[in-house]
Amino acid sequence: MIERIIIAGSGGQGVMLLGKVMAQAAMVEGKQVTWFPAYGPEVRGGTSHCMVTISDQEIGSPYITEADTLIILNQPSLEKFKGKLKRKGTLILNSSLAKIDPYTKMQVFSFPFTDIAMQIGNIKVANMAALGCFASAKKIIKVKNILKVFKSIAPAGNLEILRVNQQALEEGQKLNHG
Amino acid sequence: MAKTKILLSGNEAIAQGAIQAGCSFYAGYPITPQNEIIAYMAKHMSVPSGIKGQAPRVFIQAESELAAINMVYGAAAAGARAMTSSSSPGISLKQEGISYIAGAQLPAVIVNIMRGGPGLGNIAPAQSDYFQATRGGGHGDYHVIVLAPASAQEAYDLTQIAFDLADKYRIPVMILGDGILGQMMEPVKLSAGKIKVNSVKNWALGGCQGRKPNIVKSFFLREGDLEEFNLRLQKNYQVIKQKEQRCESLFLSDAKVILVAYGTMARIAKSAMSQLRSEGKKIGLIRPISLWPFPQKSFQIKNSKVKYLVLELSYGQMLQDVQLAVNGRQQVEFLGRSGGGILSQEQIINKVKKLL
Incomplete structure (x- = not known):
């Protein structure tokens, strides 16, 4: 098994954190994993991205030329990365901030992650709603392991942060069940 | 800890x-x-x-x-x-x-x-x-x-x-x-x-x-x-x-083409090797870990038909050390990119197939 995921959005949407949480959850499960960020200069309103590779075997290049899954949180990122998705690959799209034309060559999970996050009460957790959606769509990492990672990295004593992230993750996970 | x-x-x-x-x-x-x-x-x-x-x-x-x-x-x-x-x-x-x-x-x-x-x-x-x-x-x-x-x-x-x-x-x-x-x-x-x-x-x-x-x-x-x-x-x-020569060697005993690469390039080379071996192609890998001293001892293969393919994110630098280590006993080929270009698994596989 090898799963190559590109995660992209605008600066501030938490795409780096999304990738790191995903990578740590994969590590908790004993899988091989690499996380590789865009580390160059980026512009406000532009795109930021990271690449996560999860496998049960040794991973070669952490740089992804053809992705199995794209997690896209805004329109400029969709334009920049849609060409990197393999045929019949999975697109997880934040429909609050990005729209895609009718499609045939990919499997699309399009949900308003930003709106969901605002309903929960914190716009910043849109990334975790997208991660929940990924977890249920691809069944590569378990939600309970993502929750373990939340607990290990959340600032001690700040239960509210933990709560909103957990709620976003669970809401994201439920989306695929209609 | x-x-x-x-x-x-x-x-x-x-x-x-x-x-x-x-x-x-x-x-x-x-x-x-x-x-x-x-x-x-x-x-x-x-x-x-x-x-x-x-x-x-x-x-x-x-x-x-x-x-x-x-x-x-x-x-x-x-x-x-x-x-x-x-x-x-x-x-x-x-x-x-x-x-x-x-x-x-x-x-x-x-x-x-x-x-x-x-x-x-x-x-x-x-x-x-x-x-x-x-x-x-x-x-x-x-x-x-x-x-x-x-x-x-x-x-x-x-x-x-x-x-x-x-x-x-x-x-x-x-x-x-x-x-x-x-x-x-x-x-x-x-x-x-x-x-x-x-x-x-x-x-x-x-x-x-x-x-x-x-x-x-x-x-x-x-x-x-x-x-x-x-x-x-x-x-x-x-x-x-x-x-103090340090090196990782894989599948040298039956290899017809031996990839030589270090660092990140070696990871990509290893993926290419695994792909080629799964197709039944006899490919090996030498990954120098110490670059100085260069692991010359790992290049003492006798079979003169073996070919080396040196892979770098530069234009033929480690190649010279491989040539010195091989000392004319076998053919040494090169593939490299630099300036931010990264050799892909596919580029390596295509080159290897031409050498087999």
Whole structure:
């Protein structure tokens, strides 16, 4: 098994954190994993991205030329990365901030992650709603392991942060069940 | 420290490895793609080391690369386990200091997380400082030991080995990585146990009360002295060449084509090899871990029909060391990209298929 995921959005949407949480959850499960960020200069309103590779075997290049899954949180990122998705690959799209034309060559999970996050009460957790959606769509990492990672990295004593992230993750996970 | 896995970037793994090795002095100046080393050292060097009797650890963000390497020179002369880090253009600036450290026979660790060159270049991963690293880099007849990790785990492990080798041979040791290795995060298993440093440095300038003063210098004006000193250096290098070759070799016994690559390039080469072997093609891999001394002993294959394919993120630098090691016994081919271009698995596979 090898799963190559590109995660992209605008600066501030938490795409780096999304990738790191995903990578740590994969590590908790004993899988091989690499996380590789865009580390160059980026512009406000532009795109930021990271690449996560999860496998049960040794991973070669952490740089992804053809992705199995794209997690896209805004329109400029969709334009920049849609060409990197393999045929019949999975697109997880934040429909609050990005729209895609009718499609045939990919499997699309399009949900308003930003709106969901605002309903929960914190716009910043849109990334975790997208991660929940990924977890249920691809069944590569378990939600309970993502929750373990939340607990290990959340600032001690700040239960509210933990709560909103957990709620976003669970809401994201439920989306695929209609 | 508990024997657990944590997610670290290659840069952070190098920094944590240095701390685990008892690094007590770090000076650096920021440059992408190695800034996480400085950031990590700034955060962690301020915490007491826990080594009995050791003075507080020192972290300095120097005013320039030149200042940083010369601070390391001074700290190493005083007996500290000292380190600096930078990326290609910054390492060029440090070369004068590295030559002086080699000339004063001092142990120090220098990290180069390579980016594209020449000149200011760009911040993309590259391996184009191979010549500079393996041929000394600065002026004079000297070498530094060069170690090239290919994963965050190996970055952590080799940094600790680098400090031991530096002390053992009184020589600067360079960790040579690239932007991908530095930036990529991977699970790293941390060493158990407390920091231990066993080196005895009776040559160090640690105060001479009750003994003859030590002298640390790289200046030999009297006729014959410098030649004699150079011969001593050469003798040291011969011992290192014999004892410190490091390498990973895979499937050499049946290989028709042997890929040769180091660092990040070797990871991509390994994927290409696995793909080709799953198609029944007889492919092997040599991954030099020490670039100086170059692992010549791993190239003693007798079958004259074997072909080597050297893969680099540069234009034929390690190629020359492979040619010297093979010494005309077999065919040596080359494939490389640089300036930020990364050889893909497919490009390697296509080239190999033409050689089979």
